[in-house]
Structures are given as structure tokens and as C-alpha cells.
Amino acid sequence: MNTTLYTRREWIALAIVAALILIVFPVTMDVFRLNLVGKYLTYAFVAVGLVLCWGHGGILSLGQGIFFGLGGYCMAMFLKLEASSPENTAIQSTPGIPDFMDWNQVTELPFWWVPFKSFPFAAAAVILVPVVFAYVIGAAMFKRRVGGVYFAIITQAIAAILTILIIGQQGYTGGVNGITDLRTLLGWDIRTDSAKFILYFVNAVLLIAVLVLGQMVRMSKFGRLLIAMRDKEDRVRFSGYSVADFKIFIFCLAAAFSAIGGAMFTLQVGFMSPSFVGIVPSIEMVIFAAVGGRLSLFGAVYGALIVNWAKTSFSETFPELWLFAMGGLFIAVVMAFPNGLAGLYRSHVEPFLAKLTRKSPPSPAPDTAPVEAVKLAAE
């Protein structure tokens, strides 16, 4: 098997993504725009998770907002407690608790908020809470062999329930407004331009790390098993694999990626609210992955950037039309180019580039074609 070519191409793609988000954007954009791109990139974490879980593993989750939100809320809880020092909240009837609790006649910090005073705890919770939640959902569903559209609907229902819960428990969660007015991270003011600049880079480096990790999973036997499971689940089972364990793992990994995105969202944008948890944001996240190409990790980054950029510019001019445009986009992608931008790139741009760079007669070595191209051909 010639995997070196495959690997080299993928590393070049990674280098391009890295150059774009680490050099091109910071050089060409002001802090406001850069912060906006940073926000878009937090969705790319979710989309990368979906590429593995949905594109490769065939597990369509319409509830990734759950994990994005849980990660974001864990970070927001820590930041909110830091912003709610007794001095800052002296005018409240109960100083030292978050303002929304005070407004809702809560007089004592709930016990489950207390550990979030510790940064190490909160940082661990950002990953662990969503992963444990994903494990519970995954174990309950996959061990019972619930899959396909049923799984998608259940994840969507859970996203809806979580939103209702957050909004309903206003005194403990900040309700529909979410957790706002976040100020400092361990004493470092995150609202300044320089902090936004630094957070952008932290976010970008984390995203690249997640891409590398995702790529390693994809290149391992685990990655090939994901594709095998998507196509012939029974065959995998009767080759001696516990299919449920593999599905649970990839679902938890996608949840962890989403959670990192959510936490970085909170840090960069300065608040977290239920509008990033529910059904609509969860479906939007699937659209980012679909537009980028559900089999391409790097495509997911471009998908998140382009769709969000379109959303921002479009919804400024025609706010009420955006949801229709988004729905239309999703249908168009699924019908016309099911492998998204990455698929278009491979079928159109790549052969063109190959023609340009290859002066000697092309030697189309089909046996060295990447798995990706093979998959495209099969679809």
C-alpha cells in the first residue's frame, strides 16, 4: 500500500490551513474581524468532529450543540464566578454570587457551581462533562443498536430538552440570556484587543491540534473501521469487533472536539447562551460539515468559515431570509455536490493542477489513489 503519497497530500492541506489561519488572517484583518473569524473557527471544531463521526462513521448527530454548549457553559461558569467577586457584586442583596442568581432570588451559590471556582476543575470539566454525557447517550443508543435517522432524532430531542432546561432554570443557568458579562481569566482581562488577539491564536493552535489528532485517527485502522462500519456494520461485528464500543468512542471524541470549540467560543465572544445549544445551531453545525465536505477534515474548516461569513454578511442585509438561504444551501449541497467543497476540489481543481504541474505524460496510478478518491468514485 502506498500511503506516503496520501500522507504527503494531507500534510500539505494541513499546512495550507495552518498558514491561512495563523498568518494570512492575522496579517490582513483588524482585531474586530479577526475576533469574528475566531468565533467562526470555534464552529470548525464541531464540524471536524462531525466529519469523523458522521462522514466516516455514518453516525449523524443533530445535537452537537449539546456538547458545544456544555463545553462553553463549563468555561462560562468559571469566568462568571471570577467576575462575581464580593467586591464586584457589592450592590447585590447577596454579594459574591453571579448577578442572574441574585435577580432570581437565589441567595446561595448552588453546590454544583462551587467546584467551578477552581480553574483546573473547570478546564477538566470543559472536556469531561460533554464526554461523559456523550458516553451515556452513546452507550444507551449504540448498545441497543439504535442508529441512523432514529439516532439523529434522539440527539435533536436531547438538544431541545437541554435548551428548555437551561431557559427554565433561570436562577441557576442565566436562562435565555445565558451567562454574560464575563471579564477576566485568572485575572487577565479577556475583553481587551490584545487578549482577543492572543485568544485567536490559542484557538487556532488548538484547532490545528484537533485536525492533527483527527487525521491520526483517520489514518489508523480505526479510521478504516469507521468506513467499514458505515457500509457493512454486520460484517464488522462478525469480524470480531464490538461495533457499539467503536461508535461510542468516536461519538465521545466528536463531543470532546465540540466542547473545546464551545469553551473557546465563550472566551473569545465573552458569553454563552442557550441559542448555541438547541436544534437550529446543531443543524447549522451539520451544514458546515456538509458544505466543507463530510469526508474532509480540512473541508470542515473551510465550510465553517464560508457559511458563517455568508451568514454574517447575508443576515446583515436580509435578516429574515437567512434561515431560508441556509436551508436552500443544505439542500443544494446534498443534491448537487454531496461531498461538498472538498469533493468539488478533488473532482475539478485537482486534475487541473495535476495537468499544470506534470509535464511528462501523466501516469495515472490508480492503485496509489487516496482512499478518499476511491470513496468519491464509489458514491
Add this chain to the structure above:
Amino acid sequence: MQQTNPASTSKDFLLSVEGLTVSFDGFKAVNDLSFYVDENEIRVIIGPNGAGKTTVLDLICGRTKATAGSIRFRDKELTRMREHEIVHAGVGRKFQNPSIYEDLTVFENLELSFPRGRGVFGALAFKRDAEVVSRVEEIAEMIFLKNQLKTEAAILSHGQKQWLEIGMLLIQSPELLMLDEPVAGMSVSERVKTAELLHRIIQDHSVIVIEHDMKFVQDIAHRVTVMHQGKVLSEGSMDHVQHDPKVIEVYLGH
């Protein structure tokens, strides 16, 4: 019950199926079925459509859970095990329609069936080392696909897909292989090659085959079990069952 091995429960059979029953909403697809398979035996199960042949294989490999009865493989009770544990115990199953990973190459199909790195973390850490490569090549040669290792499985011919799935079982080194209609849809020359392959396989495996092609059955079977309405109708050599009046009645009587 018409049993040819009534008093031999204690003998060391590779597989002992006893009193096996499965009921789907009251319909007994397999009804109090018993049979025994020896080591290095090719056992062919035949019978009219709906006799419960495929259901028996489903029960042995854990795809369907038995309502009653026992399936003992070596000293393990398979009815209480999960599918992948049954595979680990040494039972391989080939499905009626070729069940392979169409998006992967022949090499990758075989590699995924190689019995190492079967846990989540084992699969993440799995390395394609010399042992894997040489084993894949060895199996590929056996199943006549040595020159197609880099071919995407989707473009193989129907017969080659059947062989690939048999190869995916062989690379697991199971003690018992169960093949559901391995020559269905094959050309005459492919059938001959498949028979040749099976003869090579039984040198160190036991095989249960479901097959309709009588000429092929005659060619490979050591013993034949005839099933009808979820029960064993007759059992013995091909010659024996062919002349059994009950078998003739079932096949020709209506």
C-alpha cells in the same frame, strides 16, 4: 426425532447443537434441532426454502438469540455470548450476499479482518507490520486475488467478492467456518475453483455450508443434513440422503 448420533453427546465434537429452538411470534423457524459437527468436517445443510437453514447459522453466530436449546462450541456455550465474542471463540460467518467493504481495497478488507487490534485502542495503535502484510498476501493467494490487492473491492466481480469474504474469514483463523451459499451466482469455472478452495480450507478448519447446487454439494460434502420445517429430516452421506424416501417426498412430493 430422527437422529443419527443419539448417544454421542459426550464425544468430543467441535460443535454440538442440541434441542435448538427459535420462535418468531409463535412461528418456530427452528424447532428442537440437534446436530453435531466433527473436526475437519465439511457439513452441508440443504433443504427447501424456508426450512430454517440460514436461521441456524444466525443462531450459531449470535445474530439471532435462541428461544431454547444449547449450542456448544468446544467447551463454550455460544447462546450466551455476544457476536464478537463468538468470533473470538473461533467461529467465522459468511453471509448469503457478499458482505465486504466496497469502499476499501482488497488489502484493507483482509487487513481489517486480521485478528489483532480488535479493541478501540488496539485499533488506534494498530501497525501494518510484516506479519500482517505476509498473512494478507498468503490469504490473497489462496482466494485467487493476489494480483488484486490494491483494487477497490466494489469493482470486483461477484465471484471474487464471494472469495474475498471467504478470505476475510480465513484470516481470522477460525476453527469453524460457516458459509451461506458460497457459490451462488458463480460461473462454472468459479465453482470449480471454489470447491478446490474449500478442499484446501478443511485441512485445518471445519466448515458448515448451506448450498442448493447439488452437484457442488456432492463434490464437497462429507455429511449432509437435510432440514425441513425447522427440523432435521435426514442426515448422512450424500448417497444416503438422496435415497431417503422422506427427502424424496419433501423435494419431489409437492
